[in-house]
Amino acid sequence: MFPRKASVVIKDSLKLSFEYVPKELIHREAQMDQLLMLFRPVVESGRSETAFLSGSVGTGKTATAKRFCADIMRYGAENNVPIDYIIVNCRQRPTEAGILLHLVRHFDPGFPDRGFSPSEMLRTLNGQISKSGKKLIIVIDEADLLLKKGSVDLIYQLSRFNEETINIQSSVSLILISQEYIMDKLDEASISTFKRSNAVRFPKYTSGELKAIVCARAKEALREGGIRDDAAELIADIASEWGDARYAIELLDMSARKAEMLPAGVVTAEEVRAAKAETYSVVTESKLEVLDVNRLITLLAVARSIKDQSYVSTAVAEKTYWVVCEEYGITPRKHTQFWSYLKDLDHLALISTQKMADEEKGGRISYISVPDIPSKELSKKIETILDADLPPRLYNTS
Ligand SMILES: Nc1ncnc2c1ncn2[C@@H]1O[C@H](COP(=O)(O)OP(=O)(O)O)[C@@H](O)[C@H]1O
Numbered sequence: 001m002f003p004r005k006a007s008v009v010i011k012d013s014l015k016l017s018f019e020y021v022p023k024e025l026i027h028r029e030a031q032m033d034q035l036l037m038l039f040r041p042v043v044e045s046g047r048s049e050t051a052f053l054s055g056s057v058g059t060g061k062t063a064t065a066k067r068f069c070a071d072i073m074r075y076g077a078e079n080n081v082p083i084d085y086i087i088v089n090c091r092q093r094p095t096e097a098g099i100l101l102h103l104v105r106h107f108d109p110g111f112p113d114r115g116f117s118p119s120e121m122l123r124t125l126n127g128q129i130s131k132s133g134k135k136l137i138i139v140i141d142e143a144d145l146l147l148k149k150g151s152v153d154l155i156y157q158l159s160r161f162n163e164e165t166i167n168i169q170s171s172v173s174l175i176l177i178s179q180e181y182i183m184d185k186l187d188e189a190s191i192s193t194f195k196r197s198n199a200v201r202f203p204k205y206t207s208g209e210l211k212a213i214v215c216a217r218a219k220e221a222l223r224e225g226g227i228r229d230d231a232a233e234l235i236a237d238i239a240s241e242w243g244d245a246r247y248a249i250e251l252l253d254m255s256a257r258k259a260e261m262l263p264a265g266v267v268t269a270e271e272v273r274a275a276k277a278e279t280y281s282v283v284t285e286s287k288l289e290v291l292d293v294n295r296l297i298t299l300l301a302v303a304r305s306i307k308d309q310s311y312v313s314t315a316v317a318e319k320t321y322w323v324v325c326e327e328y329g330i331t332p333r334k335h336t337q338f339w340s341y342l343k344d345l346d347h348l349a350l351i352s353t354q355k356m357a358d359e360e361k362g363g364r365i366s367y368i369s370v371p372d373i374p375s376k377e378l379s380k381k382i383e384t385i386l387d388a389d390l391p392p393r394l395y396n397t398s
């Protein structure tokens with residue numbers, strides 16, 4: 001058995017888990033207000049609405065959507081308008097059939113997992129929603145992973161519910177959540193639903209905002225005085241390179257566990273540094289997952305060309321890009337396209353680009369840096385993904 005020891009630092013470890021949604025989402029008041037404004041007609045006049053939440057990893061999209069749904073359900077109940085919501089995560093259910101099954105099971109937990117086609121499940125779902133007499137909000141989280149595969153039909157079908165239904169008591173509203181650059185892919189008329197929906201943007205958190213988030217969470221999860229102020233600040237500083245609250249909470253969790261083992265019984269900067277050394281890989285992986293081959297290749301070129309330096313010029317990175325394309329048997333894209341890939345990677349906080357003085361020739365040139373992960377490590381991770389993703393014939397073109 002584990003030796004039982006009274007914990008000295010952590011008061012409530014559940015409050016440090018990813019699933020936990022705090023009552024107040026600090027610095028997300030504007031997004032909550034915008035959502036409330038957008039969805040008020042759902043409660044007040046029974047209309048259906050759509051919203052599109054976008055921002056990079058850890059900007060509070062999921063937490064805000066969860067908080068919002070719980071809040072509006074309560075608001076509906078107070079006004080005698082029954083509201084229901086379902087949150088489905090495309091990472092856990094990356095197919096249309098998987099998502100539909102999850103939606104159908106919300107109403108009928110015993111619904112069999114085999115034997116029904118997506119269109120049959122959709123029909124069942126429409127019936128269930130009509131019968132419920134409720135205003136339903138469906139949240140499709142991490143929609144990138146679905147859209148990456150070109151699956152847009154489900155979203156279109158769900159958005160059509162309101163045109164076809166006869167029971168006006170029921171309606172379907174949609175909230176789609178994704179990382180930023182996916183919008184580029186949505187250029188066809190079939191996805192006009194998306195374009196029409198109201199965009200709610202989640203900017204990266206600043207270091208100051210992250211500090212407030214870390215301190216608020218520490219107050220809920222740790223014993224009083226469980227973390228030194230400079231340690232909270234260091235966590236915020238580290239995570240601000242990505243603007244990522246998830247990383248900040250993860251660092252807080254990990255450093256608190258380390259402090260738990262030590263006699264001092266308080267999280268100091270030393271535990272934070274140790275936690276940082278262990279955690280960066282997890283953060284990066286979740287970001288790499290949504291990249292397509294072109295962007296992966298671009299990032300690999302950056303990682304390989306930067307080596308042990310702090311910066312690499314975009315010109316040098318582009319040369320490496322050509323080499324990497326050749327290695328993987330992929331036609332290199334034009335300069336402007338390469339630039340747009342870099343911009344996407346910058347948005348995702350996988351790299352950061354900035355203009356600096358050119359010491360040799362004068363003027364200013366663009367440099368790229370890779371925040372906080374050893375470039376070798378990054379290259380290895382990308383290579384693993386590419387090796388798994390690309391069909392082998394692509395290697396034989398040299
Ligand atoms: N404004 C905030 N206040 C408090 N906690 C937050 C805030 N934003 C994010 N978090 C926490 O950070 C973590 C990541 O947030 P999440 O909503 O999952 O980000 P995203 O969905 O954008 O990747 C969660 O544990 C969440 O509770």
Ligand SMILES: [Mg+2]
Pocket residue numbers: 061062063141142
């Ligand atoms: Mg999320």
